[in-house]
Amino acid sequence: MSRKFVLSGAIALAVAATPLAGAVAVAAPAPAASTAAAATVYYSTAGAPSFRAAINAGAANWNRAVSNVKLVESSSGASLRYVEGNDPRGSYAQTDGHGNGTIFIDYSQARQYDNTRITAHETGHVLGLPDHYSGPCSELMSGGGPGTSCHNANPNSQESSRVQRLWANGIRAAAGPQQRIYEQMPVG
Numbered sequence: 001m002s003r004k005f006v007l008s009g010a011i012a013l014a015v016a017a018t019p020l021a022g023a024v025a026v027a028a029p030a031p032a033a034s035t036a037a038a039a040t041v042y043y044s045t046a047g048a049p050s051f052r053a054a055i056n057a058g059a060a061n062w063n064r065a066v067s068n069v070k071l072v073e074s075s076s077g078a079s080l081r082y083v084e085g086n087d088p089r090g091s092y093a094q095t096d097g098h099g100n101g102t103i104f105i106d107y108s109q110a111r112q113y114d115n116t117r118i119t120a121h122e123t124g125h126v127l128g129l130p131d132h133y134s135g136p137c138s139e140l141m142s143g144g145g146p147g148t149s150c151h152n153a154n155p156n157s158q159e160s161s162r163v164q165r166l167w168a169n170g171i172r173a174a175a176g177p178q179q180r181i182y183e184q185m186p187v188g
């Protein structure tokens with residue numbers, strides 16, 4: 001009884017002493033972290049109503065994976081627009097890789113491939129990532145490379161780290177010309 005009392009008294013002392021030491025150690029890094037505000041990319045799904053759920057799921061995957069840029073659906077003022085239709089050349093992202101552009105979702109490819117993987121992959125282009133078709137299914141930017149059985153719609157740690165670095169200073173300043181990146185997904 002008395003032994004237990006002494007022990008808990010020692011713990012109480014240790015807890016009381018901790019805040020002072022802890023405050024000094026934590027104080028330095030805190031201001032640096034709070035100055036980095038996340039950039040926001042507003043997107044519209046109005047032109048791709050069939051894929052709205054997949055688009056939002058893909059955007060949510062990116063929002064969970066990175067903190068320097070945030071994707072938010074908005075019916076007005078969007079810098080990124082998703083549209084749907086038929087194009088024999090397939091889906092594409094026309095973008096400057098800085099959050100601006102148009103993502104086209106091709107019906108034919110959407111019938112074969114996981115729709116959330118398609119939208120999250122195309123969104124990856126808008127966030128600045130290139131294609132890497134030779135990668136495994138665990139890689140989002142391997143696109144159609146791993147085949148139609150691949151349902152992964154999340155970036156891997158390397159991909160999310162790369163986007164974090166690209167957006168480390170908020171909206172990327174030097175926006176270049178827009179490029180159209182077609183998806184060469186093998187058929188069958």
Ligand SMILES: [Zn+2]
Binds near residue numbers: 121122125143
């Ligand atoms: Zn691609």
